[in-house]
Amino acid sequence: MHELSIISSIVQIATAEIEKAGAQRVESIELDIGELAGIEFSALDFSWEVGVSQTVLEGAERHIHRIGGEAKCSECETVFNMQALYDPCPSCGSFFSEILKGKELSVKALTVS
Amino acid sequence: MCGICGCGQPNGAVTISKIDLKKVNLGKVSPVADGHHHDHDHHHVHAPAAKQAPGKTVLQIEQDILGKNNLLAERNKGYFEAKNILALNLVSSPGSGKTALLERTLADLKGEIPCYVIEGDQQTSNDADRIAATGAEVVQINTGKGCHLEADMVNEALRQLKPTDGSLLFIENVGNLVCPAMFDLGEGARVVIISVTEGDDKPLKYPDMFHSSQLCIINKIDLLPYVNFSVEKAKEYAQRVSHITEFIEVSATTGQGMERWYEWLRKRKSGN
Numbered sequence: 001m002h003e004l005s006i007i008s009s010i011v012q013i014a015t016a017e018i019e020k021a022g023a024q025r026v027e028s029i030e031l032d033i034g035e036l037a038g039i040e041f042s043a044l045d046f047s048w049e050v051g052v053s054q055t056v057l058e059g060a061e062r063h064i065h066r067i068g069g070e071a072k073c074s075e076c077e078t079v080f081n082m083q084a085l086y087d088p089c090p091s092c093g094s095f096f097s098e099i100l101k102g103k104e105l106s107v108k109a110l111t112v113s
Numbered sequence: 114m115c116g117i118c119g120c121g122q123p124n125g126a127v128t129i130s131k132i133d134l135k136k137v138n139l140g141k142v143s144p145v146a147d148g149h150h151h152d153h154d155h156h157h158v159h160a161p162a163a164k165q166a167p168g169k170t171v172l173q174i175e176q177d178i179l180g181k182n183n184l185l186a187e188r189n190k191g192y193f194e195a196k197n198i199l200a201l202n203l204v205s206s207p208g209s210g211k212t213a214l215l216e217r218t219l220a221d222l223k224g225e226i227p228c229y230v231i232e233g234d235q236q237t238s239n240d241a242d243r244i245a246a247t248g249a250e251v252v253q254i255n256t257g258k259g260c261h262l263e264a265d266m267v268n269e270a271l272r273q274l275k276p277t278d279g280s281l282l283f284i285e286n287v288g289n290l291v292c293p294a295m296f297d298l299g300e301g302a303r304v305v306i307i308s309v310t311e312g313d314d315k316p317l318k319y320p321d322m323f324h325s326s327q328l329c330i331i332n333k334i335d336l337l338p339y340v341n342f343s344v345e346k347a348k349e350y351a352q353r354v355s356h357i358t359e360f361i362e363v364s365a366t367t368g369q370g371m372e373r374w375y376e377w378l379r380k381r382k383s384g385n
Contacts, residue, residue, distance in 0.1 A: 006178055012181070023170065109172060
């Protein structure tokens with residue numbers, strides 16, 4: 001389950017940033033996660049407690065901005081909402097498209113004290 | 114004008130030339146006699162950021178979670194480019210025949226192109242041992258509980274493997290059609306391998322892996338008469354979720370179709 005690996009990377013980023021800021025604890029963390037980023041949200045929730053236990057993120061609130069998938073058809077240039085990587089263009093049915101949004105996977109902000 | 118310090122050199126005026134040592138007068142170099150040092154420290158000393166007490170501070174981070182892996186992947190890529198190594202990341206579910214494919218490839222290409230292998234498994238060196246029996250140099254990565262290879266593991270493996278310039282490096286990822294998709298190793302190309310015993314709708318069920326790959330190998334075609342697998346359907350599904358246009362059908366055990374794989378390797382190696 002690679003969600004645990006992702007959480008480990010999030011902890012690393014938070015630890016580095018809290019040190020840089022000279023702060024004591026993380027009150028909350030904001031994450032941008034796209035729906036096409038390959039993250040299973042329920043698996044992330046499930047692994048979160050385990051993953052942040054005994055780290056700077058233990059006890060911190062987490063706010064996840066789920067970013068919907070959006071793609072542009074390579075054939076007719078229609079921009080459409082994409083729920084899954086194999087969604088065809090609703091206008092012309094083509095499977096060839098360029099993903100504009102939905103693959104984000106980043107730590108947006110930390111609230112520290 | 115340079116935007117950083119305002120010097121008069123227009124952009125693009127930089128030239129880089131290698132000095133021909135044969136044309137240089139190699140005279141004796143004398144050390145500087147008085148050893149004086151100028152203190153060129155122009156840095157400001159920043160006071161440490163005052164801890165915001167008693168309230169809370171919001172730190173805008175905007176950092177990509179996979180950033181660290183991606184940076185290391187780029188370093189691996191730089192290493193491969195500098196040494197003219199074609200590095201391939203082989204991904205598939207467990208049991209699709211990645212190792213068997215490699216065994217045959219290494220045996221057939223022996224003497225033609227120098228080949229190196231990095232093996233990834235949770236435990237054991239079984240796969241690396243099989244590879245070593247072909248005479249190819251190999252390093253085994255055991256991930257323990259881990260389910261995929263990451264760029265830092267490959268970086269470390271390369272330091273031990275020391276592949277030579279102009280070689281072919283096969284990275285056999287952990288058998289897993291889900292997680293390895295997200296982790297760039299710095300490879301030159303990613304090859305997804307499915308076998309005809311797995312079901313032709315594999316690409317639809319595991320779209321991320323196909324989406325991130327450049328070539329698809331369909332293995333175990335010698336078993337086609339015994340299974341319900343439509344090669345055409347598998348290709349169509351793969352093309353729905355990815356930009357893969359090339360499919361190579363092989364049997365690593367009988368050798369059928371392998372020459373097309375070797376042609377692809379040779380072409381890719383020569384930069385086409």
